[in-house]
Amino acid sequence: MNPSVSTKTAQPNRDSNLNRESCIARDKADPLAFARARFFLPDNTIYLDGNSLGARPHAALARLDAAIRDDWGKHLIQSWNTADWVNLPQRVGDKIAPLIGASVGEVLVADSTSVNLFKLLAGVLSLPEVANDPSRQIILSERDNFPTDLYIAEGVNKMLGNRYRLKLVSGEELQSALDSSVAALLVTQVDYRTGRVHNMDELNRAAARCGTHVIWDLSHSAGALPVQLNQDGATFAVGCGYKYFNGGPGAPGYLYVHRDWQTRLSTPLSGWFGHAAPFTFVPQYTPAENISRFQCGTPSVLATIALDAGVDTFADISMSHLREKSLALTDLFWQLADTHLSSFGFQCVAPREHVLRGSQLSFAHHNAYAIMQAIIDRGVIGDFRRPNLLRFGFTPLYTRFVDCFDAIMIIRDVMQSGVWQSEKYQHQHAVT
Amino acid sequence: MNPSVSTKTAQPNRDSNLNRESCIARDKADPLAFARARFFLPDNTIYLDGNSLGARPHAALARLDAAIRDDWGKHLIQSWNTADWVNLPQRVGDKIAPLIGASVGEVLVADSTSVNLFKLLAGVLSLPEVANDPSRQIILSERDNFPTDLYIAEGVNKMLGNRYRLKLVSGEELQSALDSSVAALLVTQVDYRTGRVHNMDELNRAAARCGTHVIWDLSHSAGALPVQLNQDGATFAVGCGYKYFNGGPGAPGYLYVHRDWQTRLSTPLSGWFGHAAPFTFVPQYTPAENISRFQCGTPSVLATIALDAGVDTFADISMSHLREKSLALTDLFWQLADTHLSSFGFQCVAPREHVLRGSQLSFAHHNAYAIMQAIIDRGVIGDFRRPNLLRFGFTPLYTRFVDCFDAIMIIRDVMQSGVWQSEKYQHQHAVT
Numbered sequence: 001m002n003p004s005v006s007t008k009t010a011q012p013n014r015d016s017n018l019n020r021e022s023c024i025a026r027d028k029a030d031p032l033a034f035a036r037a038r039f040f041l042p043d044n045t046i047y048l049d050g051n052s053l054g055a056r057p058h059a060a061l062a063r064l065d066a067a068i069r070d071d072w073g074k075h076l077i078q079s080w081n082t083a084d085w086v087n088l089p090q091r092v093g094d095k096i097a098p099l100i101g102a103s104v105g106e107v108l109v110a111d112s113t114s115v116n117l118f119k120l121l122a123g124v125l126s127l128p129e130v131a132n133d134p135s136r137q138i139i140l141s142e143r144d145n146f147p148t149d150l151y152i153a154e155g156v157n158k159m160l161g162n163r164y165r166l167k168l169v170s171g172e173e174l175q176s177a178l179d180s181s182v183a184a185l186l187v188t189q190v191d192y193r194t195g196r197v198h199n200m201d202e203l204n205r206a207a208a209r210c211g212t213h214v215i216w217d218l219s220h221s222a223g224a225l226p227v228q229l230n231q232d233g234a235t236f237a238v239g240c241g242y243k244y245f246n247g248g249p250g251a252p253g254y255l256y257v258h259r260d261w262q263t264r265l266s267t268p269l270s271g272w273f274g275h276a277a278p279f280t281f282v283p284q285y286t287p288a289e290n291i292s293r294f295q296c297g298t299p300s301v302l303a304t305i306a307l308d309a310g311v312d313t314f315a316d317i318s319m320s321h322l323r324e325k326s327l328a329l330t331d332l333f334w335q336l337a338d339t340h341l342s343s344f345g346f347q348c349v350a351p352r353e354h355v356l357r358g359s360q361l362s363f364a365h366h367n368a369y370a371i372m373q374a375i376i377d378r379g380v381i382g383d384f385r386r387p388n389l390l391r392f393g394f395t396p397l398y399t400r401f402v403d404c405f406d407a408i409m410i411i412r413d414v415m416q417s418g419v420w421q422s423e424k425y426q427h428q429h430a431v432t
Numbered sequence: 433m434n435p436s437v438s439t440k441t442a443q444p445n446r447d448s449n450l451n452r453e454s455c456i457a458r459d460k461a462d463p464l465a466f467a468r469a470r471f472f473l474p475d476n477t478i479y480l481d482g483n484s485l486g487a488r489p490h491a492a493l494a495r496l497d498a499a500i501r502d503d504w505g506k507h508l509i510q511s512w513n514t515a516d517w518v519n520l521p522q523r524v525g526d527k528i529a530p531l532i533g534a535s536v537g538e539v540l541v542a543d544s545t546s547v548n549l550f551k552l553l554a555g556v557l558s559l560p561e562v563a564n565d566p567s568r569q570i571i572l573s574e575r576d577n578f579p580t581d582l583y584i585a586e587g588v589n590k591m592l593g594n595r596y597r598l599k600l601v602s603g604e605e606l607q608s609a610l611d612s613s614v615a616a617l618l619v620t621q622v623d624y625r626t627g628r629v630h631n632m633d634e635l636n637r638a639a640a641r642c643g644t645h646v647i648w649d650l651s652h653s654a655g656a657l658p659v660q661l662n663q664d665g666a667t668f669a670v671g672c673g674y675k676y677f678n679g680g681p682g683a684p685g686y687l688y689v690h691r692d693w694q695t696r697l698s699t700p701l702s703g704w705f706g707h708a709a710p711f712t713f714v715p716q717y718t719p720a721e722n723i724s725r726f727q728c729g730t731p732s733v734l735a736t737i738a739l740d741a742g743v744d745t746f747a748d749i750s751m752s753h754l755r756e757k758s759l760a761l762t763d764l765f766w767q768l769a770d771t772h773l774s775s776f777g778f779q780c781v782a783p784r785e786h787v788l789r790g791s792q793l794s795f796a797h798h799n800a801y802a803i804m805q806a807i808i809d810r811g812v813i814g815d816f817r818r819p820n821l822l823r824f825g826f827t828p829l830y831t832r833f834v835d836c837f838d839a840i841m842i843i844r845d846v847m848q849s850g851v852w853q854s855e856k857y858q859h860q861h862a863v864t
Contacts, residue, residue: 049508053504061497065497073472073488075474076481076488077481079681143715146704147710150717154716159591248733249503249504250517267587268588270586271546285579297543297545302681303735376510
């Protein structure tokens, strides 16, 4: 890793003296190497899918054990006060805040990414200046956005009587598609397939010029690269707890609402935990005057505690070191793939430029599905994404340089041996 | 306990020979006594708040330990297939189904009670026959309904442009308020304060005569008394996982949609897990053709596993035995309160008639808050509900007859000693 490389403009590094030993040497010099000990990682496995489900932090089990045994078990209902469960979603939100460039009190852990997106999009489209302006007709998004974001936009719009039209364009066309007819722009910062990064500052400025509200989805960026919500002028965002934040399968999501907007935006998912005074049990809804208004039902305490342990794996981690390592890992993997896999027809679809690249690489291959099953059988865990992508995620807290080397050697072996052509790897499961 | 008592019509039993020994004798004869061993219950505590947060099943910890250590830890992303996480919400729903009189495939664990209510109410109000009938103007509910239900109704209606009017009446007036102007009736089967039970069959019939859709909230009834959704003509219901189902703090909720309605009703919370083929990642939403369409985002696996352990505490439990014991417990507690507490001004607000009584008793008292704090300090855990109620829940799987006796003796002692008048018990916390 070369710390002098600027993450803003650099092109990929090429290492002319690349072998297993040089990878081990890099791991020894890695300033983030200490973080790997925070995770349980199974033997004989190279896990390159932490962008889909983060690995298990050691602390998750101990933390849940204590919460279940002592707080739930012994103190029962009183733990809402004594263990301060009642403020847990805000507390974990405040831990996430500095990792995404938000301020204290601007981030809340709640529900799922999809539900949180519903809250914010419905809120934005119900703002009087949006709802009452007939020229604001468009919800703009990217055709290749993660589908649930598009499904939620459909659902919100349908409930609003199809008052808006969902317009889908390519990532490159987003900015030029912005005009004063666009009520809301939904944009995922890092593309889940190609790993391409959108420029948050630039898109926010372009949207602001058109009076368009932007809702960012940070699912594939937060915890993988520095996100600067405040600095880049973001007002609304949602994100995922179970990917880079290591919160466990189906972990709660989170949402960000800039302080200036917290009392202006309201959510139709107006459950009792978003009430200004939930425990007065009055029949009329009055939203809290802060980020808590974006809570709906009783928060999932156990799941939020697991997420808390996941977020804590970022303690004492410099996000610029993390970004440097992430780029070094993807540079390395790409170079190794060029050397060892290109003759087998692997074609990387990630952006070459660092500034455009997330913490993942995808390779197009006609036989992507079968190949991925075969390499998973050999202990290299990535995933298949339709129609023809092998996707590999690089999680700088626990992925090592030597993992990249070993994974490429295994993939090469799978290709050379032709084992991927076995019948058992051909059938596509419902889930991958 | 007298098993010859009909739960449909009986009046309270009076035990003329009531003392601690006779309570212990009842516990010895209790056919459900074996179930208490399924729970961890702390020493020196009489827990009468399982209607707010169920006690911890021993299995919860072991089950989560295995899921975290093995499924998440070792098998990582593959557990969506190998541990069948992907069907977990349906699987646990199918376990809940027989406990609420529903059929396999009619119950789904998902999100929170509030979010699930939003899904069903928004779905009902978007049915063409409702939305397009201008005479259907009313969302009817009970003034004393649990507030989140009313808040959600407000939120749904606001997002629908206040197309409807939320009409709140007393529980007794619900049936007479039904007419053809009522689009939807939201009714909680057991009142969270008084414990009064609504007659599901009768209300469903009355609503059907008016063409009104009913959404039942089972939060304070399911797991406490026999619920017969299919038999009583219910089409839609939601419920809570963390009360009588012992799913842990903030456990996911569940929803019920009668099989005939699953493809007719659609939810605006159209996340990817409700898609007919979520892993094809197509940009257009097509809802699943079954109960799965009511999923939204990625399900909370860890929280659902804890709920699974909670629901399993009902294995081999006869719901009619459960109901008999529940009534015997409330009869006993009430009789003891009459004998020992009435001179201190305690007034029970629960219905005398068995058929109208849930598994809880509330007592009005001018100093309810301070008294509850004082008895909690003595290890009797109930809760305070505004404005002036001491509420006690009786969970037949782990509450013993002797617990009722001991609790009353402690409360009597607190009243006789006047300790509740201590300054430290007067200040009301934000949360109770």
